[in-house]
Amino acid sequence: MTNSLPTRIASTLGFLAFWQIGAMFSDNRLLPSFSAVAFEMWRLSADGTLPLHLGITLARVAAAFTLTLLLGGALGIAMGRWRQLDAALDSAVTLLLNMPALVLIVLIYVWFGLTEAAAIGAVALNKLPNTAVTLREGARALDPALMEMARSFRMSRLRVLRHVILPQLAPYIVAAARSGLALIWKIVLVVELLGRSNGVGFQIQIHFQLFDVTAILAYALAFVMVVQLIEWAAFQPLERRVAKWRM
Amino acid sequence: MADVILRLHIAGKAFGTRKVLGAIDLALGAREIVAIVGPSGCGKTTLLRIAGGLERDFNGSLEWPHGRTPRIGTVFQEPRLLPWRTVRENLRLAQETPDDALADNLLDTLGLLQFADAYPGTLSLGMARRAAIARAFAVSPELVLLDEPFVSLDADMAAHSRDLVLTAWRARPTAMLLVTHDRAEAESMADRILELGDEPARIVAEIRVQAPRG
Numbered sequence: 001m002t003n004s005l006p007t008r009i010a011s012t013l014g015f016l017a018f019w020q021i022g023a024m025f026s027d028n029r030l031l032p033s034f035s036a037v038a039f040e041m042w043r044l045s046a047d048g049t050l051p052l053h054l055g056i057t058l059a060r061v062a063a064a065f066t067l068t069l070l071l072g073g074a075l076g077i078a079m080g081r082w083r084q085l086d087a088a089l090d091s092a093v094t095l096l097l098n099m100p101a102l103v104l105i106v107l108i109y110v111w112f113g114l115t116e117a118a119a120i121g122a123v124a125l126n127k128l129p130n131t132a133v134t135l136r137e138g139a140r141a142l143d144p145a146l147m148e149m150a151r152s153f154r155m156s157r158l159r160v161l162r163h164v165i166l167p168q169l170a171p172y173i174v175a176a177a178r179s180g181l182a183l184i185w186k187i188v189l190v191v192e193l194l195g196r197s198n199g200v201g202f203q204i205q206i207h208f209q210l211f212d213v214t215a216i217l218a219y220a221l222a223f224v225m226v227v228q229l230i231e232w233a234a235f236q237p238l239e240r241r242v243a244k245w246r247m
Numbered sequence: 248m249a250d251v252i253l254r255l256h257i258a259g260k261a262f263g264t265r266k267v268l269g270a271i272d273l274a275l276g277a278r279e280i281v282a283i284v285g286p287s288g289c290g291k292t293t294l295l296r297i298a299g300g301l302e303r304d305f306n307g308s309l310e311w312p313h314g315r316t317p318r319i320g321t322v323f324q325e326p327r328l329l330p331w332r333t334v335r336e337n338l339r340l341a342q343e344t345p346d347d348a349l350a351d352n353l354l355d356t357l358g359l360l361q362f363a364d365a366y367p368g369t370l371s372l373g374m375a376r377r378a379a380i381a382r383a384f385a386v387s388p389e390l391v392l393l394d395e396p397f398v399s400l401d402a403d404m405a406a407h408s409r410d411l412v413l414t415a416w417r418a419r420p421t422a423m424l425l426v427t428h429d430r431a432e433a434e435s436m437a438d439r440i441l442e443l444g445d446e447p448a449r450i451v452a453e454i455r456v457q458a459p460r461g
Contacts, residue, residue, distance in 0.1 A: 152321040167331040
């Protein structure tokens with residue numbers, strides 16, 4: 001990453017300059033310049049609206065993310081270890097996997113009402129089959145030779161889980177978490193747009209009705225920046241830690 | 248034999264319809280080294296897994312005359328170290344009660360002390376095998392099981408590793424069951440050699456080794 005950093009910075013600045021100049025030439029309210037969007041971001045941040053809604057959305061992302069990773073992960077590992085359970089649940093998981101996100105969200109809102117729990121549940125349910133399938137692969141790939149070694153030394157369950165099983169699942173967990181975040185933060189906006197009265201998705205809907213592209217882009221940009229920050233601050237160090245022994 | 252640590256009676260063992268082991272009786276003294284030799288694929292490893300309690304699905308009985316299951320250190324055909332833990336951590340994790348002094352002492356004996364904090368992936372196969380041997384002895388075993396532990400090492404390295412196993416054994420003598428297809432290896436290490444043959448396998452010959460070890 002260190003070698004490519006100047007290129008990355010240059011390409012980002014190039015894109016922003018292209019956007020700025022293009023918008024100035026087109027001079028259209030529906031194509032605001034980067035500086036206008038940046039100013040809107042600052043204005044919305046100064047009066048507290050943007051941080052509030054961004055915070056609410058991030059809290060929903062975090063809740064749905066945790067829920068799907070725990071439940072989907074446990075389900076996937078169980079399905080990977082027990083053939084019977086896998087056979088029993090495979091078609092349900094496949095059905096859920098192929099169900100359009102929008103259909104799931106609408107159905108859950110209709111059946112359980114426009115509540116916070118329904119919103120988060122709908123998001124988690126959208127990602128759950130994906131996580132389960134990824135962790136199922138991981139559980140199937142567990143090395144029986146190492147499991148036998150652990151058994152021969154009579155390692156405790158906790159020790160086996162922590163030192164034998166989890167390190168083997170780690171790449172799958174990181175993959176599931178990363179793709180999970182990418183999917184979840186997009187679906188949360190849809191859930192908010194359809195049935196919540198706060199959050200970034202709700203704000204996008206308001207500004208869409210006003211055709212206020214500047215505000216829409218301000219929210220979008222702020223959100224993209226936060227997600228990228230999570231990628232840098234959480235996922236990349238985690239991935240390096242997990243892969244430390246491969247060096 | 249005065250102090251028997253393991254008494255195994257196998258009436259038969261089959262995988263599906265294929266009978267692997269026939270009737271085999273085996274008693275192992277507390278400080279005795281017994282080698283099991285025979286052609287590859289004859290069921291030596293299966294016999295070792297039954298003796299170690301890893302394979303419970305067989306006709307017969309496995310008894311520990313001392314009353315409880317002894318502490319067992321196993322050296323598998325492949326090193327089977329946890330690649331995401333350092334060599335020292337691999338030894339520690341095998342130990343039920345931590346004993347860093349013993350672990351480091353064994354690493355020193357086996358010439359691995361300077362690699363104690365290395366990950367197994369950075370070791371040569373010979374070193375990884377020695378680490379696996381250290382791990383087996385690190386649990387203060389009463390019984391050590393070795394499944395072709397020197398296979399695919401060159402002759403010098405194999406001889407060196409045999410010496411190291413015997414060094415570790417002399418420091419803390421235990422019962423030892425060694426599976427090998429190498430007759431000379433069996434003779435250089437064991438008190439007693441059991442030769443497996445036939446199908447399903449049975450003990451076709453039992454040889455007491457008179458020559459001194461090593």
